[in-house]
Amino acid sequence: MTNDNSVRLQGKKAIITGAGSGIGRETSIRFVQEGAQVVLVDRNTEGMKQTLQSIQALGREAHTIQADISKESQIQSMVNTAIASVGDINILVNAAAVLIRTQQTHQVSEAEWDLIMNTNLKGTFLCCKHVIPSMINTGSGSIINISSVSGIRGAGYSLPYGVGKAGVIHLTTMVAQQYTGNGIRVNCVAPGLVDTPQSRGSTASTETFESRIKTHPMQRVGTPNEISNLILFLASDEASYISGQTVIIDGGERASAQ
Ligand SMILES: NC(=O)c1ccc[n+]([C@@H]2O[C@H](COP(=O)([O-])OP(=O)(O)OC[C@H]3O[C@@H](n4cnc5c(N)ncnc54)[C@H](O)[C@@H]3O)[C@@H](O)[C@H]2O)c1
Structure with missing residues (x-):
């Protein structure tokens, strides 16, 4: 898949959460390059500013809305503002x-469980809930949720993260069952380790990061650009017959697991 076809999302309006960093940032830039009008959503305004600057460096613009995806009132208001700015929404990326x-497990605090579940699972639900009516209005839409291989395998860095990401996969299946008949395709991507601030951050040590590379069949982790290629494909009309799917994107790591 190349980056030089600039019309794959022409005329589409997209909301991308987590647009202030990593995969969400890369996806936002890719979508703009492919002709979409993009609404960047993140709680981190500084991160969004940097994403916007990268978009402006391409001679393009994007809308930015600060919101915490775990708070329903903020998501309701974010979606209203986005629709007022660009019109009905065609694409939602929950990153x-x-x-x-x-x-x-016996050491996980209630606060850790609540924070991770409220953000990763409830936040994804809330964004779907409030964007879907706009997609129903137009009779079409594409939602791409981001899970993780942590939502599939037993090993992981965090019980609530893994369980929440498993929930995102089933949420995708059920939302697809409910809305594919309305012309809304709902899919999910489940990346392995990707080189982003999240994976490099304090939550996964450099040692862990390096050890994953050593055992990886490609001897490397994924790049945000590689993940955005898949998100772009699922968002575009090229994926017109795909709904309800979770696509693992891990460079063959799971296939090589003992
Ligand atoms: N990086 C990886 O190795 C990896 C692997 C599998 C899945 N994922 C998933 O991919 C997605 C993107 O991850 P990333 O690595 O780019 O992470 P990242 O930390 O680089 O970016 C996540 C963004 O989400 C924003 N965010 C967090 N909580 C928020 C909230 N409550 N409201 C609004 N914004 C909020 C952050 O401010 C940040 O800008 C996530 O769903 C992540 O779980 C990442």
Whole structure:
């Protein structure tokens, strides 16, 4: 897949959460390059500013809305503002999430569980809930949720993260069952380790990062650009017969697991 076809999302209006960093930032830039009008959403205004600057460096513009995806009133108001700015929404990418490394199950605090679940699972639900009516208005839409291989396999950095990401996969299946008949395709991507601030951050140590590379069949982790290629494909009309799917994108790591 190349980056030089600039019409794959022409005329589409997209909301991208987590647009202030990592995969959400890369996806925002890719979508703009492909002709979409993009609304950047993040709680981190500084991160969004940097994403916007990268978009402006391409001679393009984007809307930015600060919102915490775990708060329904903020999501309701974010969606209203987005629709007032660009019109009905065609694409929703749910990329915002937190990864907080936790101990064994018996040591996980209620606060850790609530923060991770409220952001990663409830936040994804809230964004779907409030964007779907706009997609129903137009009779079409594409939602791409971001899960993780942590939502599929037993090993992981955090019980609530893994369980929440498993929830995102099933949420995708059920929302697809409910709305594919309305012309709304709902899919999910489940990346392995990707080189972003989340994976490089305090939650996953450099040592862990390096050890994953050593055992990886490609001897490397994924790049945000590689993940955005898949998100772009699922968002575009090229994926017109795909709904209700979760696509693992891990460079063959799971296939090589013992
Ligand atoms: N990086 C990886 O290795 C990896 C692997 C599998 C899945 N993922 C998933 O991919 C997605 C993107 O991850 P990333 O690595 O780019 O992370 P990142 O930390 O670089 O970016 C996440 C963004 O989400 C925002 N965010 C967090 N909580 C928020 C909230 N409550 N409201 C609004 N914004 C909020 C952050 O401010 C940040 O800008 C996440 O869903 C993540 O779980 C990442």
